[in-house]
Amino acid sequence: MRADDPHLKRLTPPTLTISEKFFLPQIAAGLAVTAKHMFGVVFKDKAFTVQYPEQQEIQVGQPVNLRTSAVYRGVHRLNKDEQGRVKCVACMLCATACPAHCIDIVGATAPETWPDREKYCESFVIDELRCIYCGMCEEACPVEAIELTGLYDLTGLSREQMIFDKTKLLSVFDVTKEGEPMRFGQPPRPEITPPTALAAPDTTATNP
Amino acid sequence: MATIIINGQEHTLPEGEKLNAIQMAKRVGVDIPYYCWHPALSVVANCRMCEIEVGSKDPKTGEIKMIPKLVPGCQTPAKDLTVIVTDSAKVKEHQRMIMEFLLINHPLDCPVCDQAGECGLQDYSYEYGQSNHRFIEERIVNPRKDVSSAIQLNQDRCIMCTRCVRFTREISQTGELQVMNRGNHAEIDVFPGHPVDNPLAGNVVDLCPVGALLDKDFLHKQRAWFLSKHDSVCTRCSTGCNISAEENRGQLWRFKPRFNPQVNDYWICDEGRYSYKAANDPALLSAMYLRQNNDLQPAPIDQALKTVGETLGRIAAAGDITAGVLSPFLTVEEAYLMASYIKGLNAANILALGPVPTQGHDRTFTPDQVKGRNGDTSFIVPRPFTIHAEKCPNRKGVEAILEHFQGEVITWGDFEGRAALGDFKAAYVASDAIDPWIDNERAASLRSKVEYLVVQDTTVTPLAERADVVLAGATFAEKAGCYVNANGRLQYSEAALPPRDGSLPDLDVFAILLHRAGGPVRSQEILAELAEAVPAFRAVAGGRVPEFGVSITEPARVGVAPFPFNDPWNESRVQVGAKNA
Ligand code: SF4
Numbered sequence: 001m002r003a004d005d006p007h008l009k010r011l012t013p014p015t016l017t018i019s020e021k022f023f024l025p026q027i028a029a030g031l032a033v034t035a036k037h038m039f040g041v042v043f044k045d046k047a048f049t050v051q052y053p054e055q056q057e058i059q060v061g062q063p064v065n066l067r068t069s070a071v072y073r074g075v076h077r078l079n080k081d082e083q084g085r086v087k088c089v090a091c092m093l094c095a096t097a098c099p100a101h102c103i104d105i106v107g108a109t110a111p112e113t114w115p116d117r118e119k120y121c122e123s124f125v126i127d128e129l130r131c132i133y134c135g136m137c138e139e140a141c142p143v144e145a146i147e148l149t150g151l152y153d154l155t156g157l158s159r160e161q162m163i164f165d166k167t168k169l170l171s172v173f174d175v176t177k178e179g180e181p182m183r184f185g186q187p188p189r190p191e192i193t194p195p196t197a198l199a200a201p202d203t204t205a206t207n208p
Numbered sequence: 209m210a211t212i213i214i215n216g217q218e219h220t221l222p223e224g225e226k227l228n229a230i231q232m233a234k235r236v237g238v239d240i241p242y243y244c245w246h247p248a249l250s251v252v253a254n255c256r257m258c259e260i261e262v263g264s265k266d267p268k269t270g271e272i273k274m275i276p277k278l279v280p281g282c283q284t285p286a287k288d289l290t291v292i293v294t295d296s297a298k299v300k301e302h303q304r305m306i307m308e309f310l311l312i313n314h315p316l317d318c319p320v321c322d323q324a325g326e327c328g329l330q331d332y333s334y335e336y337g338q339s340n341h342r343f344i345e346e347r348i349v350n351p352r353k354d355v356s357s358a359i360q361l362n363q364d365r366c367i368m369c370t371r372c373v374r375f376t377r378e379i380s381q382t383g384e385l386q387v388m389n390r391g392n393h394a395e396i397d398v399f400p401g402h403p404v405d406n407p408l409a410g411n412v413v414d415l416c417p418v419g420a421l422l423d424k425d426f427l428h429k430q431r432a433w434f435l436s437k438h439d440s441v442c443t444r445c446s447t448g449c450n451i452s453a454e455e456n457r458g459q460l461w462r463f464k465p466r467f468n469p470q471v472n473d474y475w476i477c478d479e480g481r482y483s484y485k486a487a488n489d490p491a492l493l494s495a496m497y498l499r500q501n502n503d504l505q506p507a508p509i510d511q512a513l514k515t516v517g518e519t520l521g522r523i524a525a526a527g528d529i530t531a532g533v534l535s536p537f538l539t540v541e542e543a544y545l546m547a548s549y550i551k552g553l554n555a556a557n558i559l560a561l562g563p564v565p566t567q568g569h570d571r572t573f574t575p576d577q578v579k580g581r582n583g584d585t586s587f588i589v590p591r592p593f594t595i596h597a598e599k600c601p602n603r604k605g606v607e608a609i610l611e612h613f614q615g616e617v618i619t620w621g622d623f624e625g626r627a628a629l630g631d632f633k634a635a636y637v638a639s640d641a642i643d644p645w646i647d648n649e650r651a652a653s654l655r656s657k658v659e660y661l662v663v664q665d666t667t668v669t670p671l672a673e674r675a676d677v678v679l680a681g682a683t684f685a686e687k688a689g690c691y692v693n694a695n696g697r698l699q700y701s702e703a704a705l706p707p708r709d710g711s712l713p714d715l716d717v718f719a720i721l722l723h724r725a726g727g728p729v730r731s732q733e734i735l736a737e738l739a740e741a742v743p744a745f746r747a748v749a750g751g752r753v754p755e756f757g758v759s760i761t762e763p764a765r766v767g768v769a770p771f772p773f774n775d776p777w778n779e780s781r782v783q784v785g786a787k788n789a
C-alpha cells in the first residue's frame with residue numbers, strides 16, 4: 001500500500017483530560033488494582049501461580065479456547081491441505097522475513113500428480129533453537145502454510161532434536177489441528193468477510 | 209547537437225547518437241515504463257506501456273504543439289526540439305489502465321514464480337498500477353508447456369510482448385517461436401518437433417520481462433533476491449562474454465548475461481550459461497597433496513608450498529631446468545606471477561603454454577540491421593555474436609606474457625616433445641582447466657621423463673595422480689583477475705565464490721612461492737605491476753580496467769562511449785533475508 005492510498009486512515013491520538021494530565025489520580029487507580037489483587041491472594045486464596053510442571057494448564061490437542069492465550073506463539077507447524085499435502089508452496093517468503101535466519105527450504109517442482117500445484121517444498125527445516133518465536137513467518141506466508149501453535153513445552157535432549165524437519169513440522173499439525181484449527185482453512189473468497197469469520201475465540205473467561 | 213524537452217526541462221543529446229524517447233529519458237533520469245521494447249530488437253510497440261505525450265517546439269516562435277493522442281515512446285525518435293511529457297495525469301491514467309489490462313488473465317502467482325523479485329509486472333504494478341483487481345470473470349487458464357528440453361513456458365503469465373519471438377527471428381535467426389491464435393487467445397508456441405534449441409536459446413528466458421519463459425535448470429531452486437551477483441567473465445570459450453555470476457550459500461546458481469557492446473552485446477550462449485555447474489562440483493580438489501612413500505597424502509597448505517619452493521630452488525641451484533606450464537585458464541595476473549617465479553628461479557627455465565582445448569568450429573550469429581526485422585530499425589546497432597571453438601578464456605593473455613618473458617610461445621605439443629627428450633628436470637603444470645585435459649597415457653609418459661612434477665589444478669586428473677605435489681588451485685568462480693579474449697580485449701572478472709576449503713587461489717600460491725611481502729595479494733596491484741613490466745599491457749596502467757574492458761592489441765578507439773543499458777526490472781536489486789541462513 002502506498003503512502004497516498006485513499007484507503008489509509010490517518011488517526012490522531014486522543015487528547016488527555018485534566019485529571020489524566022495530572023497523572024496522580026491514574027497512579028492511585030493503578031495502586032488500587034494492585035491492592036485488590038494482594039488482598040485476594042492473602043485473604044481469599046485467589047493466587048494465579050501454577051505449579052508447573054506438576055500442574056499443567058494445557059494438554060496437547062486440547063481445544064484452543066481452554067488455553068491461556070490463543071495468540072501464544074509456540075512451536076511451528078506446517079499445515080496440510082484437504083488432500084493431506086503440505087500446503088507450503090516453497091516461496092521462501094518466511095525464510096526471507098525470518099529475522100533469525102532459522103528457516104531452510106529446498107523448493108522443487110510439484111509432482112505430476114498435483115496438477116493444481118506449481119511448486120512445493122522438498123525439504124523444510126526450522127532450527128527451533130535459533131527461532132525467536134516472533135511470528136514473522138506466519139505473517140509472511142501467502143498460503144497460510146506455516147503457523148505458530150500454542151505448544152510451549154518445547155524440550156529436547158540435543159541440538160539435533162531441536163532442528164525440526166518437514167515430517168516433524170507436519171506431525172505438529174496432526175497433533176494440534178483439533179485444538180487449533182487452521183486460521184485460514186479456505187482460500188479467501190469474496191463472499192467471506194474476513195474480520196467476522198476470523199474472530200479469535202474468547203479465551204479470557206477460562207482464566208482461573 | 210539536439211535539444212530535447214522532457215517534462216519541461218531542456219536536455220541536450222550529442223550529435224551522431226540515435227536514441228528513442230525511452231533511452232533519452234532514461235539517460236536524464238526519467239523512467240518511461242516499457243515491456244516489449246529492447247535496444248537490440250525491432251520496435252513493435254505492442255505492449256503500449258511506454259505511451260507518452262509527444263510534441264514539438266517551433267524553433268522560431270517557441271510555440272509547442274502536442275500530438276493530441278498518446279504516442280509510444282519506443283517509436284518516438286529523440287529529435288531536435290522534441291517535447292516529451294511523461295508525468296501528466298493523462299499518461300499516468302494510461303499506464304494504470306495498461307497494467308490492469310496486462311494483469312487480466314495473469315494468475316498472480318508470484319509466490320511460486322521464479323521471476324518474482326526481478327519481474328517487470330511486479331515493479332510496474334507497484335509503481336504505475338493499482339492494488340486491486342476488478343476482473344471477476346473467468347480467466348483464461350493455460351497449462352504450462354515446454355518449448356524445449358531446457359525452457360518451460362507458463363503461458364498464463366505471458367504478456368505477449370513478443371520479445372522472445374523477435375529474438376529467435378532477428379538474433380539467433382532460427383525463428384522457432386511464434387504467436388499462435390489471436391486476441392485474447394494468442395499464445396507463444398513452437399511448431400511440433402521444432403523446439404527452441406539453438407545455441408543462444410537461453411537468452412529468451414532473460415529477455416522475457418515476466419515469468420513466462422523459465423529456465424528449467426534454475427526452476428524453483430532459488431529466489432532472485434537471495435542471489436548475490438558478481439560481475440564476471442565466462443570462461444567457457446575465448447569470446448569472454450560478460451556475465452553476472454549469481455551465488456547463494458557458497459554455491460553458484462546461474463549465469464546471466466551482462467551487457468558489453470564490444471563483446472557479447474546482451475547475450476550469452478547456452479554452453480556458457482550452464483558452465484557454472486563445474487564450480488559446484490563436489491569432486492573438486494579439496495586439499496593439497498604431497499607424495500610420501502609413493503602415495504599422495506593430504507598435506508597442510510603451507511607445508512605443500514614450502515616443499516615446492518625448496519625443491520624447485522634446489523633444482524635451480526644445481527643448474528637444472530624446470531619447465532613451467534601456464535594453462536590458458538590462468539588469469540593474466542596469475543600467468544605473470546608464475547612466469548616471474550619460474551624465470552626468477554633460473555633464467556634458463558622454460559615456460560610453455562598449456563593445452564588449448566578446442567571443440568568444433570567457431571559459430572557466428574550476425575544479426576542484420578534490416579533483414580528479418582520490421583519497422584524503423586535505424587536505432588539498432590547490430591553486433592555479431594561468436595561462439596568460439598577455442599574453449600578457454602585467456603590464450604592471448606598468457607601468450608603475450610610468455611612472449612615477453614622468453615620471446616616465443618612454446619606450445620603444449622612442443623613442450624611434450626622436449627620433455628620426452630629429457631630436457632627438463634622438473635615440471636610445474638598449472639592448469640585449472642574445466643574439462644578433463646590429459647589422458648593416462650600422456651600423463652604417464654610425461655611423468656616418466658621429469659624427476660619432479662608439481663601439478664596445480666582444480667580437479668583430479670591423470671597427471672595429478674602421478675604428481676609429486678598436487679596444489680589445489682581456484683576454479684573460474686573462485687578467482688578474480690583479467691582475461692584477454694579472442695579479439696584481444698582484456699576484461700576483469702570478479703570472484704563469485706570464496707576459495708574452497710583446502711585450496712588457495714593461484715595468485716596467492718605464486719605470491720607465496722615468490723615470498724611477496726605485504727599479505728594477501730590483490731589482482732589489481734599485480735595488474736598494475738604487469739602493466740609497468742610488459743609493454744603489451746600498457747593499456748591497463750595502474751591496474752584500472754574500464755567497464756567494457758580494453759583492447760590490448762589495437763589502440764583505443766575514440767568515439768561515443770556506449771551507454772550501459774539494463775531493463776529496469778533487472779537493475780540494482782537489493783538483497784534481503786536468509787542469505788546466510
Ligand atoms: S517465529 Fe520468527 S524467528 Fe521463528 S522461524 Fe518464524 S520468523 Fe523465524
Ligand code: SF4
Nearest residue numbers: 088089091092094141
Ligand atoms: S511462506 Fe509459507 S508457503 Fe512460503 S515457504 Fe514459507 S511456509 Fe512455505
Ligand code: SF4
Nearest residue numbers: 366367369370372416
Ligand atoms: S513469453 Fe515472455 S518474452 Fe515471450 S511474449 Fe510472453 S512475456 Fe514476452
